[in-house]
Amino acid sequence: MFIEDYRAGAYETQTGFKSFIPSPINSSWEWRNTRINTLLEKANMELGSLNAYAELIPNIDIYIRMHIHVEANKSSKIEGTKTTIEEDMLPLMEVDPEKRDDVQEVQNYIAALQYGVERITKDGFPVSSRLIREIHRCLMNGVRGEFKTPGEFRLSQNWIGGSMPSKASYVPPAHIHIPQLMSDLEQFIHNDSIDVPMLVKAALVHYQFESIHPFLDGNGRTGRILIPLMLLHEGLLKKPCFYISEYFDLHRTEYYDALNRVRTHNDLLGWLLFFLEASVSTAEEARKKFSNAVAFVGETSRIARQLSGKTDNLMRVLDVFFEKPVQTAIQLASTLELSTQTVNRALNQLIQENLIEEKTGNARNRVFVCKGYLDIFQA
The missing domain is CATH 1.10.3290.10 (Fido-like domain)
Incomplete structure (x- = not known):
């Protein structure tokens, strides 16, 4: 037909x-x-x-x-x-x-x-x-x-x-x-x-x-x-x-x-x-x-590895953001089996380097976003 x-x-x-x-x-x-x-x-x-x-x-x-x-x-x-x-x-x-x-x-x-x-x-x-x-x-x-x-x-x-x-x-x-x-x-x-x-x-x-x-x-x-x-x-x-x-x-x-x-x-x-x-x-x-995401992950990971101090937990936290770029500290602690204190320390360091940002402005129940990565898929 x-x-x-x-x-x-x-x-x-x-x-x-x-x-x-x-x-x-x-x-x-x-x-x-x-x-x-x-x-x-x-x-x-x-x-x-x-x-x-x-x-x-x-x-x-x-x-x-x-x-x-x-x-x-x-x-x-x-x-x-x-x-x-x-x-x-x-x-x-x-x-x-x-x-x-x-x-x-x-x-x-x-x-x-x-x-x-x-x-x-x-x-x-x-x-x-x-x-x-x-x-x-x-x-x-x-x-x-x-x-x-x-x-x-x-x-x-x-x-x-x-x-x-x-x-x-x-x-x-x-x-x-x-x-x-x-x-x-x-x-x-x-x-x-x-x-x-x-x-x-x-x-x-x-x-x-x-x-x-x-x-x-x-x-x-x-x-x-x-x-x-x-x-x-x-x-x-x-x-x-x-x-x-x-x-x-x-x-x-x-x-x-x-x-x-x-x-x-x-x-x-x-x-x-x-x-x-x-x-x-x-x-x-x-x-x-996909191409932009690969480039973003590579560059963001490179920056994170150059930060002072222990970077193992930092990279683990960052890797979770690449799977799902919106996270809470409780989610991250549960996923990675780390203490909330350890997770918050890593989050604060990532925020200082502008690799992630906090969206709520609250002292508690904060929400963190890897906005650059998320924007690639929302473009």
């Missing part, structure tokens, strides 16, 4: 509103627009460079963890959370009570994404309906959607925008269609008899998943988690270092418009071009951030 000839689906009349049933996607796909070829070539080249760079960096997992924090914050922000990355990294009880639910949602996103990565890389588990449900259960654990059947496809109607389906901006298919639509989606993911580039497949899967909206809540976040998992499972990524939600957040209006135009104008081409441009930019930015 040609991308340009795609017909997105049909509307089904229900009581007082119409819901949208997306067309199946388990098919071979072609296109006439040569812009797709150009973007695909560039995206694959950038992903190849990112892969090569990631394999050369010692301790790459430290930097990947920072990428995951940013991904979780940006993907959750698209759904309405309002926390900063610094707040997301604090212990929950240190966060303003009004923001704790948001922080918990972001932390759940990190846990769900890491769970998916481990299922694929360690267990060899495929991207499937079962894995999608497991990720969703992890995502919704103990947060605002915890009573909306986490890990189970919905058995009632949902909608996007508006107070009721008749006023909604989009009404997904009735729940009776979900088993068949999710089966088609899963078959497409694993259909080895069709020759579809993986980035094109990931774009189509994301659109289709968001159109099906199989859960009562958490569909956007689950759908965005699927993108790096698919690329990792198919070997397009060697390391889990590609996270596209930051681009989607920066271009949120275009992101939603591109998805909606497939349903309203059959514009699958427009969505695919947007997704490929996002992929090029995401891979480029990831490589730049």
Whole structure:
């Protein structure tokens, strides 16, 4: 089927509103627009460079963890959370009570994404309906959607925008269609008899998943988690270092418009071009951030080693900031199994050298940030 000839689906009349049933996607796909070829070539080249760079960096997992924090914050922000990355990294009880639910949602996103990565890389588990449900259960654990059947496809109607389906901006298919639509989606993911580039497949899967909206809540976040998992499972990524939600957040209006135009104008081409441009930019930015982070860690460590006195504990404290650049003294003492006095002595020395800074201005319950390092990933 040609991308340009795609017909997105049909509307089904229900009581007082119409819901949208997306067309199946388990098919071979072609296109006439040569812009797709150009973007695909560039995206694959950038992903190849990112892969090569990631394999050369010692301790790459430290930097990947920072990428995951940013991904979780940006993907959750698209759904309405309002926390900063610094707040997301604090212990929950240190966060303003009004923001704790948001922080918990972001932390759940990190846990769900890491769970998916481990299922694929360690267990060899495929991207499937079962894995999608497991990720969703992890995502919704103990947060605002915890009573909306986490890990189970919905058995009632949902909608996007508006107070009721008749006023909604989009009404997904009735729940009776979900088993068949999710089966088609899963078959497409694993259909080895069709020759579809993986980035094109990931774009189509994301659109289709968001159109099906199989859960009562958490569909956007689950759908965005699927993108790096698919690329990792198919070997397009060697390391889990590609996270596209930051681009989607920066271009949120275009992101939603591109998805909606497939349903309203059959514009699958427009969505695919947007997704490929996002992929090029995401891979480029990831490589730049890794490069800048490596340079920052090297220079900061060099300065710390030249300080007077014993530097062993100093370097240990600094290394924890490179894993998570927002810390409290109690966190550091627990992580490193050092006394709070020893940790505070190291922190004060790092502050004097402007390698970290204290954010609260308080005498107690202080919060320390390695801002230069954090800014690299927030740029």
